[in-house]
Amino acid sequence: MNLIILTLLAVISTSCDEKEQYPDDTMTETLYRMPEESEMHEGTWLQWPHQYQYGTAYRNSLDATWVEMTKALVTSEKVHIVAYNEAEKNRITHLLSNSGIPINNVDFKLYKTDDVWVRDNGPIYVRDKSGKLVIEDWGFNGWGNKTDEDSGELIESANCNKIPAKIAADQGRTLIDLNSTMINEGGSVEVDGHGTLMACKSSILNSNRNLGMTQQQAEAIFKKYLGVTHFIWLDGQAGLDLTDQHIDGFARFGNASTIVTMEQEDLLDFDVKQSDINTLYAAKNKNGEAFHFVKVPLTQHNVKKTDGKDLGYKGSYINYYIANNKVLVPNYNDPNDAVANQIIQKLYPTRTVVGIDVRNLYANGGMIHCVTQQQPAD
Template identity: 30%
Template sequence: MEQQFTYTMPPEWEEHERTLISWPVKESLVYPEDWKSVCAGYAELILAIAEFEPITVLVNAKEQDTAVAYVGNNDNVTLLEISHNDAWLRDNGPTFVRDDKGNLAGVNWRFNAWGEKYFPWDLDDAVAPAVLEHLDVKKLDAPLVLEGGSIHVDGEGTLITTEECLLNSNRNPDLSKEEIEAYLRQYLGIEKVIWLKRGVSGDETDGHVDNVASFLAPGKLLLQVTNDPDDENYEITQENLRILDETKDARGRQIEVVAVQQPPKISWNDTRLTLSYINFYFVNGGIILPVFGNTAAGTDERAIRLLQAQFPERRIRTIDGLAIIKEGGNVHCTTQQMPAIKGGRQ
């Protein structure tokens, strides 16, 4: 790891040039009978993002006509044919970084389908290089298996992740915690890693942090919690609160924790769905927030009010968080931001 870069990963709330997303692949669906409803869910998300900024949709050739039918008549939506096995671009797409002169590059992590859970993944592993080639953005090949949903950064040197994911033996069994941290410093320009132990209960990604915690600003973290001692996430909540109470960020600040109550539990085929308000997505001038229709419990409305209070200048745009969750993820999992370059791209 002798080679050093001068790139840093901008926080998600900085201005975007565009959003990238992949159109779903019918053969990859856990419930292929839900194909039409999944397409409708992706279309709702894509068109919501297009209200705020341009969005490029990666499409397999055989899904081109379907994608056109759902989203193809919007001036802010561009379809780009790039082959892929599955549609979670946050995890297999490039992570964009900038150097101190504002030049953009993209980290090409290795991808192995969340610890070899789904076959095949060869097309997904080739997506990031194809995207960067199309965008004419410099590619940085990282010798590390990593999904974008497993990390969040604050833009001032701090990264948060979970041991459950990044230290899992199904990702990088030959690397130590210290070696993984070194790669994160090298490719993302961070100075400190905050290690939570676990993500939300039942998360098939092995505890991606984007379901449990997200930076709202440097020194400020949104954490999904539950106060119910009988809930599977209660112990995880308490553990995360203890860790964050004892941790300072890269600038020596005590982390300010903003708690959001988790949605009520919903199960499908005896499996708990990983419902999370943390899986929101910053867009230019707004936030795309999944909500889950729990009028009686009121957690949707509380999450909306909480984010609006944190970001009074942004529009909170809600979408149906149940539309694609049976497939294993939500808004943040599907999206990847391309940071804007000040003065525009040359």
Template identity: 30%
Template sequence: MTRHARLTPKSAGFSMPAEWAPHARTWMMWPSRPEVWDDMAATCRAYTAVAHAIRDCEPLTMLVRPEDAATARAMLGADIDLLEAPIDDSWARDAGPCFLVNAAGERAGVSFRFNAWGGKYHPHDGDDAAGSVILDAAGVRAFASDLVAEGGGIAVDGEGTILTTESCFPNANRNPDWTRDAIESELKEMLGGDKVIWLPGNALETETDGHVDGIAAFVAPGVVMVEALTPDAGEWHRIAEDNIAALTGQTDARGRPITLVRIPEASDADSGGHDDRFCRSYVNSYICNDAVIMPEYGIRTDDEVREIFEGLFPARRILGVPVSAIAIGGGGIHCITQQEPAGRG
């Protein structure tokens, strides 16, 4: 029997662009799982504020359950598109697809399997299907992977380099039958990458098991912003320093030394009693057309981080959005957004 090589995005000439590349639109998912939020109305207002900040820069589509569509429309207004779908939760970065482009500007996307961060929430079949729903609505070529993975678990520079964490995809709650080498190979094939840099991650962060988008993110070719915690953060400080150590001295897929920019966390933010999962990460921001949407916690560190961001992104506006009503769910602005790159279809 003749064996045929598997057609993957990489073998078909597709790769995931950097987040700072031009976008066609942003995708989000309306808050849906009441058990995650203290005050669903406050969380919906926070999602609305993020959506409006992004809509000032590019089109935006919000997936919403049919029973929530009227509320979402009233809060979001007419300039944000709604797509009704039987979603279970609110994290478009993780349940949504990773969009891809090729050299001709054609777009595609890959959907990984989604099991709610290792079966932490049920049901999650609606979110497992969300990637296909989005790719269908976007009208782009769809690829599928059997790897259980989330978009928040990877960061790319659009030039062949992928960041991910040891504590996440190799976790037995996601991919018990996959070796780390097999996971690395699959990420390269699905995202069009050439080099994977593994960080330790954070096993103490029990909501996502240490997604990279709360730890480190590319902000330009060869430049990574990384979360830095003060020593009084205890074990979390050691974990942050281990991640920084894993990045120190690294080169990207093109052989360039990687420069690190340390970003403080929002250590003084009021978690509302949710210290176990409250997202204090400013790294968990979102780059969209002409702007960076950064979290604000109503503390002095907001101004410090804004100044750092202004230096990192001199050609973009820095738009701060209050995020505490989202952070109590275990994620931030990056977690609730997913970019669709510009292209010609």
């Protein structure tokens, strides 16, 4: 009899724990709010490419893109560069010096990283109820424990997953450890700063990230930790790419009333499902108001790397980054670079659009937004 009672108590306790971890959305209190990207920044975080994971050819092919980003950003805000070690810091400093880039607005942190995708593994800065800036450390497992296409080995992610905690410790900020709560890459979610979140289910509600998590549970977590109460969910496509289709490659909040995306034909070309296009175009904000859409074309031609290798697919301009007085837009040495830059410039008239050559980066699956992370102003 005692054994039966203890077993029942254990079941009840487990049930209570699950309810506490994944509360019903209607019962969840909002504790933090994530500022929208266009709000004032203290700085931008970059993880500089290195040779310790994929070799010197990989590193050298990407250096120029990081130099261009740094050059554009230093006149806008601080640039926080994560360098793998002291030798890499010296190498990067030399690169910046040779390009005539002043480093008075640059600082370095020496942290080991696995790769460059700071949007996905880096710190998520949010404000608590008093307005204080704190860092959230969401779990990162290499986009669902993916394997590298070339080597066939598991993509290493342990170093990158430690970056938010290291930054919080260095800055003396409160760290909200969400590693056991949710695996969530920064590129998976778009927030408008006014209570709406947009995401693809495929990169969040996926057994390779959050086994068994329901949409209701995910919404409760996002409500509590990002301050959102309204959700635009696209299905996405698991297995389509390394990320299982991050939203920030094809749809972004331009501002509180605007979604930046593409025409239907280009979205289909970018492997967005018709049903998701229909959902996106019908999206409304938390007040039930329809969004205004700004549509930017894909590149006219398939993207070619700087060495001439044809990647076999077109490039997206949606994955741009909003800095204080600049907007960094992916460029591909394509006729539509100028078209895209002009459209995005009209959306941000008080900022200057700077085209950044991302051809070699794009070969590895990402663009500007994927490799930048904002630190809001205190």
